[in-house]
Amino acid sequence: MAVGGTTGRVTRRRARTRANLLRAAFSVFAAKGFGRVSIEEVCAAAGYSRGAFYSNFTGLDELFFALYTERAELIADQVAGALATDGSGLDVPAAVDRVTEALLLDRDWLLVKTDFLVHAARDPAVAASLLEHRARLRRAVADRLARAGGHTALPAVLGGAEGAAHAVIAAYDGVTTQLLLDRDVGHARAWLKQLLTALLTDGSAEPPPRGRG
Template identity: 80%
Template sequence: MTTERTAPRVTRRRVRTRANLLDAAFAVFAAKGFGRVSIEEVCEAAGYSRGAFYSNFASLDELFFALYRQRADLIAEQVAGALALDGPDLDVPAAVDRVTEVLLLDLDWLLVKTDFLVHAARDPQVADSLLEHRARLRGAIADRLRRARGRAELPAVLGDVDGAARAVVAAYDGVTAQLLLDKDVEGARVWLGRLLTALLSDGSGNPQRAH
């Protein structure tokens, strides 16, 4: 008689511990900077031991990737919801308005993400992992644009939906970099809206049509 091996059961307590560690780490990273925080500081902020940390994460890098995945997934969901349009036509200005209204523009997150980007730039292995996560976000955006492909043609300069997705992410990165300096969230939404409208249309807000 053979006995099947089962994966360790994930208890509610463990799920809660992991969530509390992520929340505490986010607050500490935002306050002090990713590269200036130790595992002990994260544990102290969360009220757990090092054992609790290592039962959930192998390193601070791994913990950060869990944070990044949470927010990347949230952004992808926000974009997907904003572009989930009904009707025969793609209303670019209306879709962009919805995207910029709900898109995550959190200053603490931008600080943490920027710190980690600098860290990743100096470590090829970490950089590869971060690039993989960013590619997942671009893929989600490209998928939504691809579904709207039959309703409107993207500007030729973007090439295809993958190029358009890269441009959307680049616009978001550029606007949020400025936001880190001037802290003008509403201004960032306005500029992001203008950039996305220009990228996804002929510049006037009217989607280009195939001839």
């Protein structure tokens, strides 16, 4: 009993240490960029030793990917939740409203994500893992969009739910790139809503105010 209780405490403590390291790494990566951060800086920000770091991660690459995975899964859950249905079919215009309100549009995360994309582009193994995570998000979106027949048919030009899911991800990527530059979250949400409505329906929606590229 004592052994089991001790093991439980150790497991919880290790999970807490890992979560704290990830949280500290997020702040440091967002502020300085992945290529400019050392393990010592992450440990200092989290208040842990190098030993604590290496008991959870083999290096910065593994930590960085764990951080990306955590945020990517959050986005997948946000999209899946926003596109959830009661079984009677998906009301696409209403779902677009929910998606644009729910999606993570955090500039610090976008800075970290952009660093990771550049890193993955230079490392085939990391790129393969990243592509799998993007495919998971795309499958989650496609699965929900496949149920759209109950309310709104998807435009034929997209080639079905899979094509529509690609379009949704591309719209999100494009809008978030603009957000990195102009820092205007409200404008980003307005444009994302306009793009998704145009892609997934007949395009009937009020356009957001003009003035930014």
